[in-house]
Amino acid sequence: MEEKKVYESIEADASLVCGQCQEPLVKGSAKFSYMGNAFPVELPMCPKCKLIYVPEELALGRVLKVEKELEDK
Amino acid sequence: MSLHPGGKKATEELLAFADFDAGAKILDAGCGVGETVRYLRAQGYDAVGIDKAISSEEAFIYQGDITALPFADNSFDAVLCECVLSICGETMLALKEFARVLKPLGKLIAADVYIIGNEKQKVLQIERYSGQGWEKMLREAGFSLLKKEERTAWMREHYLQALWQGTDLKEKWGWDENYRAQGYQTGYMLWWAQKTEG
Amino acid sequence: MQVFQPSATFGRIVSSVCEAPCEAGCKLSELNSGINIRRLERASVMYGQYNQKKRFFISKKNKKTAVIGEDLFCLSAAYELAKKGYDVDVFSEYGALGESLDETLKGRVSREDILADMDIFKDMPVVFHFNRAPSKQSVEEILTTHEAVVLEQKIFASLFADGEIDAQTLQTSVDKIFTRKETSLPIIGAIADGKKAATTVDRTLQGVSVLEGRKNEGSYETTLYTSLDGVAPDKPVVPKGKEYTKEEAVEETQRCIHCECLECVKGCAYLKHYKSYPKKYVREIYNNLSIAAGHHTANTMINSCALCGQCKNICPFGLDMSMVCHLARQTMVETAKMPPSAHEFALLDMEHANGEEYFLAKHQSGTDKSSYLFFPGCQFGAIAPQTLQAIYADLSGRLKGGVGLMLGCCGIMANWAGQEAMFDRALQRLKEQWEELGKPTIVTACTMCNSVFEEFTEMKTVTIWQVLKEIGLPPGVTATSLEKAAIFDACGARDDEESRKIVRDMARQLGYEVHDLKYNHETSPCCGYGGLAAFANRQVAREMTDFAAGLDEAPYLTYCINCRDRVGREKSANHVLELIYGKDDIDSPSLSQRRYNRAKVKKQLLEEVWKESVMEKQNEIQITLHEGVEALLDERMILEEDIIKVIEQAEKTKCAILDRKTNHLIASRRVGNVTFWVEYEKENEQYRIYRAYSHRMMVEEA
Numbered sequence: 001m002e003e004k005k006v007y008e009s010i011e012a013d014a015s016l017v018c019g020q021c022q023e024p025l026v027k028g029s030a031k032f033s034y035m036g037n038a039f040p041v042e043l044p045m046c047p048k049c050k051l052i053y054v055p056e057e058l059a060l061g062r063v064l065k066v067e068k069e070l071e072d073k
Numbered sequence: 074m075s076l077h078p079g080g081k082k083a084t085e086e087l088l089a090f091a092d093f094d095a096g097a098k099i100l101d102a103g104c105g106v107g108e109t110v111r112y113l114r115a116q117g118y119d120a121v122g123i124d125k126a127i128s129s130e131e132a133f134i135y136q137g138d139i140t141a142l143p144f145a146d147n148s149f150d151a152v153l154c155e156c157v158l159s160i161c162g163e164t165m166l167a168l169k170e171f172a173r174v175l176k177p178l179g180k181l182i183a184a185d186v187y188i189i190g191n192e193k194q195k196v197l198q199i200e201r202y203s204g205q206g207w208e209k210m211l212r213e214a215g216f217s218l219l220k221k222e223e224r225t226a227w228m229r230e231h232y233l234q235a236l237w238q239g240t241d242l243k244e245k246w247g248w249d250e251n252y253r254a255q256g257y258q259t260g261y262m263l264w265w266a267q268k269t270e271g
Numbered sequence: 272m273q274v275f276q277p278s279a280t281f282g283r284i285v286s287s288v289c290e291a292p293c294e295a296g297c298k299l300s301e302l303n304s305g306i307n308i309r310r311l312e313r314a315s316v317m318y319g320q321y322n323q324k325k326r327f328f329i330s331k332k333n334k335k336t337a338v339i340g341e342d343l344f345c346l347s348a349a350y351e352l353a354k355k356g357y358d359v360d361v362f363s364e365y366g367a368l369g370e371s372l373d374e375t376l377k378g379r380v381s382r383e384d385i386l387a388d389m390d391i392f393k394d395m396p397v398v399f400h401f402n403r404a405p406s407k408q409s410v411e412e413i414l415t416t417h418e419a420v421v422l423e424q425k426i427f428a429s430l431f432a433d434g435e436i437d438a439q440t441l442q443t444s445v446d447k448i449f450t451r452k453e454t455s456l457p458i459i460g461a462i463a464d465g466k467k468a469a470t471t472v473d474r475t476l477q478g479v480s481v482l483e484g485r486k487n488e489g490s491y492e493t494t495l496y497t498s499l500d501g502v503a504p505d506k507p508v509v510p511k512g513k514e515y516t517k518e519e520a521v522e523e524t525q526r527c528i529h530c531e532c533l534e535c536v537k538g539c540a541y542l543k544h545y546k547s548y549p550k551k552y553v554r555e556i557y558n559n560l561s562i563a564a565g566h567h568t569a570n571t572m573i574n575s576c577a578l579c580g581q582c583k584n585i586c587p588f589g590l591d592m593s594m595v596c597h598l599a600r601q602t603m604v605e606t607a608k609m610p611p612s613a614h615e616f617a618l619l620d621m622e623h624a625n626g627e628e629y630f631l632a633k634h635q636s637g638t639d640k641s642s643y644l645f646f647p648g649c650q651f652g653a654i655a656p657q658t659l660q661a662i663y664a665d666l667s668g669r670l671k672g673g674v675g676l677m678l679g680c681c682g683i684m685a686n687w688a689g690q691e692a693m694f695d696r697a698l699q700r701l702k703e704q705w706e707e708l709g710k711p712t713i714v715t716a717c718t719m720c721n722s723v724f725e726e727f728t729e730m731k732t733v734t735i736w737q738v739l740k741e742i743g744l745p746p747g748v749t750a751t752s753l754e755k756a757a758i759f760d761a762c763g764a765r766d767d768e769e770s771r772k773i774v775r776d777m778a779r780q781l782g783y784e785v786h787d788l789k790y791n792h793e794t795s796p797c798c799g800y801g802g803l804a805a806f807a808n809r810q811v812a813r814e815m816t817d818f819a820a821g822l823d824e825a826p827y828l829t830y831c832i833n834c835r836d837r838v839g840r841e842k843s844a845n846h847v848l849e850l851i852y853g854k855d856d857i858d859s860p861s862l863s864q865r866r867y868n869r870a871k872v873k874k875q876l877l878e879e880v881w882k883e884s885v886m887e888k889q890n891e892i893q894i895t896l897h898e899g900v901e902a903l904l905d906e907r908m909i910l911e912e913d914i915i916k917v918i919e920q921a922e923k924t925k926c927a928i929l930d931r932k933t934n935h936l937i938a939s940r941r942v943g944n945v946t947f948w949v950e951y952e953k954e955n956e957q958y959r960i961y962r963a964y965s966h967r968m969m970v971e972e973a
Contacts, residue, residue: 005230007234015931015932015933017931019926019927019928019929019936025928033969033971039233043970046928051927051928052970053928054966054970059948059964060964060966062237066236066968067967067968069236072571251565254564
């Protein structure tokens with residue numbers, strides 16, 4: 001019974017669709033990585049072509065903070 | 074998030090090898106908020122926990138110091154201690170206390186940080202908390218080692234998760250960070266030991 | 272009381288009759304009268320709580336020492352020896368403890384106070400032997416049973432008439448005997464000497480050096496510099512009764528100005544920002560560098576310094592935070608501990624300035640020889656391209672022997688970033704180009720470029736100020752203004768007194784009534800551009816700019832284009848060269864406009880001066896920034912060219928997310944070490960940009 005570890009899980013906004021596949025974005029498994037460290041997360045993505053969306057709040061919030069932390073390590 | 078590396082998966086692995094009988098009396102030394110104690114009780118063990126910084130309504134959670142346990146001699150089948158010994162201030166004292174409260178052939182299952190030391194280094198603190206140092210402490214406290222497993226990846230994972238979530242790890246990991254600051258590598262180890270008879 | 276009790280051995284006596292030499296040493300005595308310390312001590316004894324349960328941890332030395340006499344010197348020595356763990360026998364000709372003091376201090380200190388002060392001997396290994404008149408014989412006897420003897424000064428004088436005393440150690444010419452030399456300051460001096468004698472005895476008996484490390488024993492002159500600027504002379508509180516009441520004492524304490532230096536902190540927004548002072552900063556930086564792994568908490572602080580050298584010039588002792596931070600950066604780069612994001616934008620900007628869009632090195636049009644080589648610098652072309660062209664036209668018209676032109680960056684950006692190898696490469700390239708052009712004299716328009724060339728290369732330079740002083744202002748330029756203005760000095764001119772002077776003269780020549788700022792010449796603050804502070808820490812750079820701009824009401828005249836740009840966003844500011852040669856239409860360009868400006872000025876110069884045809888770089892993607900987006904891009908250090916790259920790729924691959932609510936597309940692309948996200952909408956043949964943001968982390972499907 002291995003638990004699946006995800007550090008962040010973001011629901012897809014209902015209005016977002018993949019521009020190419022026209023599929024609504026859904027929550028899917030993704031991975032952030034920086035300076036040799038990986039962070040498993042769930043992000044909105046196209047179920048078909050797997051195009052990932054990183055919302056601004058996440059990029060300028062948590063992601064930026066962790067980048068800075070890692071840079072100071 | 075779980076307060077120790079590996080989370081529930083670690084506790085499960087520690088328990089699996091020990092293979093206790095249902096109803097076994099287990100002490101979680103340094104139990105934090107008691108998450109593991111509740112888990113153990115749900116598994117059918119007679120588990121209690123103790124922590125320096127806890128005030129709990131629950132009868133099976135005690136407030137106290139692991140270097141001076143408020144329990145009778147020879148009263149536990151097992152002591153579980155995850156990521157607490159290294160930072161409790163008096164590792165040897167705590168180990169001797171564990172030996173005291175354990176029944177003969179009772180088991181200590183511990184998980185903690187160790188220093189991957191430079192062989193040439195003869196710094197007392199480094200020797201003491203190296204892999205060999207830990208084993209020596211266990212022996213001196215009256216335990217024989219049954220098994221050990223390296224789980225450094227858990228520590229890394231735990232660390233990154235805390236970093237991502239913005240949890241302040243200073244209190245818990247200041248010890249580890251202090252040694253890493255001095256240029257030592259650190260690892261994470263699981264130990265299963267048994268109280269030597271007599 | 273908490274402060275006074277542990278530091279004064281006989282607090283009640285001292286606070287009553289101390290000669291208080293400290294009061295003359297108080298900084299306020301330079302204005303009028305020092306703080307009345309003695310009376311304040313008395314007040315603390317009277318109104319404070321004397322803690323009786325004083326306990327010392329004494330490590331016993333198992334050696335016997337003796338004190339002969341019972342004045343303050345002897346009692347102080349006895350107490351200090353006991354504190355150091357010696358057994359002490361005190362031999363007194365008087366009949367009881369305190370009697371001697373009672374006699375000498377009669378009418379000045381009450382008997383109760385004297386006896387209360389004697390309480391300190393209670394739990395000490397001190398044994399008093401009374402009614403023992405001193406004689407040569409008794410002293411000799413005592414010497415046989417004790418390892419050291421401290422003698423009252425007058426007893427020593429009467430028994431050893433020829434004896435000599437070393438004032439520094441209180442050793443005497445008689446073996447094992449110690450006494451006091453000074454007779455001035457019979458109260459506090461005697462107590463201090465008692466302590467000194469005990470230290471000498473201790474060191475002698477322990478067999479260690481008597482002299483080592485005692486230079487600053489007792490009182491010595493402080494090196495602390497404290498400015499009395501803005502401190503009004505005031506009068507000390509005079510007690511209505513014999514001593515201060517509690518209220519009077521509090522009032523007197525409020526006169527204290529809390530001596531501290533902080534002169535550099537007062538003049539620097541960066542030093543102010545971290546709410547401490549350089550001694551602590553240096554410690555933090557040292558710690559930061561010595562950490563092998565773990566959290567480097569001082570990285571941002573190290574990268575936020577403007578490296579302008581103002582502090583060194585303000586500090587009475589020349590403490591140079593710039594040097595500390597600069598060395599720290601070099602170390603961080605060497606040990607791969609420099610945060611990758613700290614200076615990347617700036618270093619890419621330097622790469623741009625030395626890249627094909629801007630870099631140029633040419634003889635004057637129509638010549639193959641240059642006596643001079645105009646080097647306006649990387650930011651002049653980015654901020655004031657029209658002014659640059661006007662200057663070059665003037666110089667090449669009026670200077671003899673050919674005036675070449677070199678556009679590029681002097682390398683200071685890499686130097687500031689601690690990237691020494693990159694800095695060397697940049698300088699090396701400039702040097703090669705300069706040699707190819709026949710080693711002309713470089714005319715610099717930026718004091719920073721000038722100081723870099725002078726310090727790090729053998730290239731001969733003159734500043735544009737020296738040149739204009741020599742050849743005069745261009746014809747037609749006359750005094751038009753009668754304005755007042757303050758000169759805002761550039762950090763690049765710290766060691767260039769001549770430029771600072773010429774600029775002032777020239778401003779007057781242009782009709783300005785100029786004055787200096789509070790911080791001027793070599794102590795001017797940074798405008799916020801220096802040291803790449805603005806790239807590593809926007810907030811601190813902002814504070815620097817605000818501080819600089821707020822020093823004076825008058826409009827500023829600058830002679831550095833970055834000072835003008837940053838300060839000019841806050842208040843009226845002109846570059847002296849802009850007064851002479853005219854100002855650009857857009858004088859505070861965005862980050863993207865700066866790059867366009869560089870490319871444009873190179874193209875125009877090549878076409879108009881050298882008559883070369885230049886292929887214009889055409890973007891197929893034309894973008895329009897929605898309201899507020901331009902400021903947002905500068906804030907986030909995103910260039911329009913990054914946005915264009917994102918859209919180019921999204922339009923080609925059709926990989927974009929559509930927001931059905933707004934019908935905007937959201938696309939991303941990795942450019943270098945950064946992933947850029949752009950929200951846009953196609954509008955006729957243009958793309959309207961609503962939003963852009965970035966992150967450095969890579970993201971991929973798991």
